[in-house]
Amino acid sequence: MAFEPILLRNIAKPGSETIGSYLASGGYQGLRRVLKEFAPEAFVEEVKASGLRGRGGAGFPTGAKWGFLPKATDRPRYLCVNADESEPGTFKDRLLIEKDPHLVLEGIVLSAYAIRSGTAFFYIRGEFHEGARIFSRALEEARSGGFLGKNILGSGFNLEVIIYRGAGAYICGEETALLESLEGKRGLPRLKPPFPAVVGLYGCPTIINNVETLANVTLIAERGAAWYAGIGRPPKNTGPKLFCLSGHVKRPGVYEAALGVPLMELIHEYALGMMHPDRPLKAVVPGGSSMKILPASKCDVLMDFDSLAAAGTMLGSAGGFVMDSSTCIVDALLNIARFYAHESCGQCTPCREGTGWFVKVLRRLEHGEGRPGDVDLLLDVARKVEGNTICPFGEAIAWPVQSYVEEFREEFDDHVARRACPLARMAAS
Amino acid sequence: MPEPFHPVPIPPTGPAPAPPGLRPDRAPSEPEAAPPAADLPPAGPDEVALLIDGRPAVVKKGTTVLEAAAQVGLIIPHYCYHPGLSVAGNCRMCLVEIEKMPKLQIGCATSAAQGMIVRTRTERVRATRTGIQEFLLINHPLDCPICDQAGECRLQQYEADYGKGYSRFDEEKVHFPKRYAIGRNVMFDAERCIKCTRCIRFCDEISRTGELTLLERGDHTIVGTFPGRPLDNLYSGNTVDICPVGALTWKPFRFKARVWFLRNVPSVCAGCARGCNVDLAEYRNRIHRMTPRVNMDVNRYWMCDEGRMSHAALDDRPRFEGPLLRAACATGPLQPAAWEEALDRAADLLREVADGSGRNALAGIVSARLSVEDLYMAKKVLGEAIGIPRLAVPPHESGEDDDLLIRRDRTPNARGAALIGLGAPDVRRVREILQDAASGRVRGLVVVGEDIMEAGIVAAEALDRLQALVVIDWWKSPTVDLAHVALPACGYGEFDGTLVNFEGRAQRARAAVRPRGEAEPVWRVLRDLGRRFGLGGEYATASGVFDEAAAVLPPIAGLSYRVLGSLGALVKGA
């Protein structure tokens, strides 16, 4: 565990959220450098060269996304910061917002400059009261410091950042639902195409980026794409990454490591190993609740976009949860399914109806009322949800269902055969 | 009929695709080999050519796959898509295979592209439809035996086409309010709702009243209203029509008839000068509902609530079922009489006035609610055969034109009256006649299809001086109560005739029910009265009357019932 924190370099300092502390550790130098040395398009190229991929879940290359904006447009362009962080198991953006808001804000100013946007919206999860308070103070500080507002650092570039607090729906983290919510409507994902880069907020070209993604942009501005691209597993899995670890580990938390850190190293060295030494590892969900599960036998993987894809799952939001042998997988899946049934926006048929169905079947299984055929039914329903919905939320529940069942089929069948949970861990509901 | 299952209106002429009927293409699920690209027909500059199930289609750029398929006669099943509304893409019933795209794509939101190869009948597509049906039904109450929508319900229809026929869902269903008066005339059964949002989009985009929204999430999602603002707009009934299931029902129609007993007669609404195309649904000689019929040149898919309820007057207003005569003395009560006797009396009374006081003592008031045929005969008989010098048409106006359908002019045939030569509706001329009646200058008055007491221009006593008040109307109005002779006519829905809307479109209104009692179409009553003044000609049918009118009136020259068809035709100069 030799990774020197970059993203989290400031958070342990007292008062790390203040601009004084940020400036003292060299903050806003990257912005100064870029405003002086880079035309917006040149900085887009710089970000492309860094290999930065989005930290919000899909891992889409950030520079390439910016490149999708129409070249000629007479409409305003918007930057929307996705600070809705609601994926179960994920709590990394919150740390950045609360402990190093200026690192994020500098990235926002840089990105807005790159895409020639004069207005950025900071869409923050409704429950993050503290984060919203801290971030709005950071905005004021930055404005008085000349890092925000009109003619930033004398460059002629203007930017306003508007904080918008969500109302507590997970789906508003999906980028188009976020836009609807920002526009004051019900947070329902939009049909794509058109993509937000072309028709986004208020019908204008819009880029949506995750908080952590933008914090990485600050790093690129500070030290250059070449330096950045040397971290992790170039060329496609570069840079530092925040990993959230929760579940049966000794020290849950947010840990920074280079992309490509081995999962087992995260568990054993960063999180100090399993919570109960006598209970072996059973499974890990490496990417947040919507990603596929890895049984212990498949946990020898590197934590980066492509390695996890090769292992049949995804890095997602890097919200990893670790389960030991005391975990009932049916119960774990029921827990997740309840979340998704509650959070489905209800717009499209397969997700609206399928999520509730999963819960009902899983609840019976866990309560010893499973019937032959139930497990195959789960798989079949998941197959009919997958790929057939408006937004990726459908997969976000179909994939867990499929992978939990496929990896732990015996345990599911056992629930049916015994008409009881073998681990006698009855779900609360 | 609610909006047809066919997504685009079928043109009345030309090489139209086979009418869709109620069944979408029953898909034999044979896998289809990709036709060679050479099969693609050439496309113009604003067009794209694609293959859909091997059928070549050339469509305008921007056409969706679902619409392109319809143009070559392939109906992709759909719930949320409606040609008059924005695309929601939420039901997922229209998922189809498109070559080079790994996921199925929704036909309603995917634009047809040059060279696209679309497959709508593969096993994969079919299985997906089965899956969507299953999802829609797991929390559905299956009220079909007591549901007004049964028989014209898409959920039923597609279940018959794609359903499993049994359920794998053995859990408690989600429950919702079942008899919720979501608006003054609309009842909502939230358990039947499939959340297609058609009703919501209608209120947002068409009526622009925005009463409806989705509430809650997941499988608890429910359509609702905002506090204190029920679904109450001038067009609310359309939400019932476009609701693909029995979630929204029209209160006046609830439990009135099973829809498969209804006979839909294509007609035109007579509620205002727009002339919305409608279907009159008849069962046991009653009109049970009026629903809009698609006519892109007139009302598109919609009609207003007032028009929708207008047929009720036929049953609700007091009728008189046979001719009525006032007994010997003018103040005696009205008594039933035979047609011949009543017509003789009417003719005698009018002739007495003409003989005693001259023709200038005769006047007539005829209604722009009457058909071209009626008004043509009014001109012919009252104006020419009897020689009444003054015929006036009262206006009926209310409110303002809105920007959707409703016209301030509440008469359906003012343009028709004008082109026949009766002049535009003119309250001054009506008032003059009535004042002259009060002063005794007019002594004989024929009133056709109007209740002259309604306007409040004259008091009943003012008409006391009339020697002859002959009224032809379909209901027992206060004017009828004053008549010396009252002749019962067919009401709306009982006659065939032509109405010319404010844009000059001549359209056919049709009889859906038999006339009440001895009522006759106005034109025939006038014909028989005319016979007593030497009227020749045959005038056997409404279409015959129209043909003669078309032969003598240049604006409608060349028109006939056949030419008018079901969508009407513009008169000349329109």
Ligand SMILES: Cc1cc2nc3c(=O)[nH]c(=O)nc-3n(C[C@H](O)[C@H](O)[C@H](O)COP(=O)(O)O)c2cc1C
């Ligand atoms: C159901 C759902 C929830 C999501 N929630 C979040 C979220 O809370 N935060 C986030 O940054 N991205 C979230 N995303 C991903 C966003 O849609 C989007 O891909 C991301 O914000 C793009 O930013 P990036 O390119 O910087 O990663 C979610 C996606 C889905 C489908």
Ligand code: SF4
């Ligand atoms: S997949 Fe689920 S969350 Fe996404 S639009 Fe459909 S119903 Fe809403």
Ligand code: SF4
């Ligand atoms: S909505 Fe359709 S399927 Fe449902 S109860 Fe009514 S007729 Fe039956």
Ligand code: SF4
């Ligand atoms: S009430 Fe009818 S039209 Fe409205 S969403 Fe439900 S099913 Fe669709």
Ligand code: FES
């Ligand atoms: S008709 Fe296409 S998704 Fe509903």
